[in-house]
Amino acid sequence: MLLSKLVSERTKEMPADAQIRSHALLVRAGYIKLVANGIWTLSCPAKRICSKIEKIIREEMDAIGGQEVSFPVVMPKELWEESGRYAAIGEEMVRFEDRCGRPMVLGMTHEEAAVHLCKNWVSSYQQLPFMIYQIQTKFRDEARSRGGLIRVREFVMKDAYSFHADKEDLEAYYDKVYEAYNRIFKRIGMKDFVAVKSDSGMMGGNVAHEYMLLTEAGEDTIAICADCGYKANIEVAESVREPIGDEISEDIAEVYTADKTEIAELCDYLKIRPLRVIKAVSYNIKGSDQTVLVFIRGDLEVNEAKLKKIIKKDIAPSNLQDSKELVAGNIGPIGLRLNNAIIIYDKSLQNCNNMYCGANKPEYHLKGVDVQRDMQITAFYDVAKVKEGESCPVCGKALSLRNGIEVGNIFQLGDKYTKSMNMAVLDSEGKAFNPIMGCYGIGIGRALASVAEESNDEYGLIWPMSIAPWHVYLCPLRIDNPEIKQKADELYNQMTKAGIEVLYDDRDISPGVKFSDCDLMGIPLRLVISPKTLANNQTEIQSRDRRHKLNPNTEDTIRVIQELIKE
């Protein structure tokens, strides 16, 4: 490829609106261009990177028995009604009508299409298991896209679906995918990534993992135990907390607390620590007036993902100011009168004593509360957000919190789709059952951006050889010199013939511009020829990561480059 013909704009200046490095550098180096909010064009080099990532994914998916298919982007409403998701999914799914007025949707995931493809073909357990996958454009009308290619509305995704006769088989296959994913991310040159336990969200199902690139720019938070290796998305992460209290339980008594209702000012007023307080947090079930009231230790926050899972309903924070039953700021679990409400007690309260809580009347709180003695609680649930430094649920050592970008995920789906869509096969006794499914996704563009996020320096991007748009940046200095031009052309042709991918900077401009474009674009190897090198019958090879700097003889150049690429 001749750089003079490459359609991509490189700029000296960092885009002002980019908040994270991958966004800034991908735009600056001319890899991506914004078309509309969350919708990008990939230029040739970015497309080449994607193709290489896809190739690696195909190899690994095929290696675990996958078969590549292609589902439609546009699907009829009916398909999504079968699974119940036409109603369940909100505005992020694009809906429209075709010319005949038939309702259609744009695919944002393809469980329905996968079941549709397989349901008539499979009739016996003997055909199980199998896995189908595709690499295809998805559209999700995200409420808010951001971060360059990190969070977009239109993106290419590898999505895979496996079908199994029983849980054991699914679990065994899930482990295979787990390993395949580790290989994929390693091969595309991602370094600091982990697989963490996650929430299965709207996909349904139970066991799920997310592959996270650990980086400050990440949108997700992950709890990690450095000691035993426990890792979980904060949405599901657990921790162990010791009960708060003293040896001797005091008696319950009312205390005057004036207008202090916020935890911070209440603690200040009473000279106590927040963890001595039983805090009330209230929500409404979405689409109804039923209240969900959570009691939790004062220093902790409610993890809404956990809460939703427990009550199995969608919730929204409620406004207590117009409540007739609750005294905002003075809500307590004792003497509470509430109709039609779900009350959840967090595990952090278990066995605590000498606690403070609202007295359910203005300007008063209770002290000396002993959770076991004074409250009739049948069940405690874990609905608290894990905090930095809390104890690991496995080994008890301190947990740390890290940010991460979700680059892939794997789910054990169960029979949610096969059941709702009536996909049944016969078992060995001739009895019909619904196969169970797993599904497995990787966002291609996000993977590209994640590598960019992790792999760069003050001069620009640094692509790993495995996904670099080109292996070599051919950089002749003084190309106005016919000798140089001839030598460069010659090397370009030879390398291309030898299967080396070369970006040839054939522009007649000053060396500094060439060097900085090469660094900015992050091409792994830079091959310089100049009057200086040619005088010694040499060339100059430098790797973008500065690990190699060689001056081979001209005739050895290609061999040296091939070795470096292999390495």
Added chain:
RNA sequence: CGGGGUGUAGCGCAGUUUGGUAGCGCGUAUGGUUCGGGACCAUAAGGCCGCGGGUUCAAGUCCCGCCACUCCGACCA
């Protein structure tokens, strides 16, 4: 959806307070001198000042409405 910011040449921005000839840097074109870490000189091209309405002799600038982008939050298989 809520809150902030910004829309002026391909890119980055000034000009808007106080209305009066459309500016700067980079990039681009031509000629010349340079050239191993973003060279220099000269000349030139390039604008519906986001869109629509209004006020005014006169609007990039003031008023009203809309749109887009962006950041923070809500949301997110």
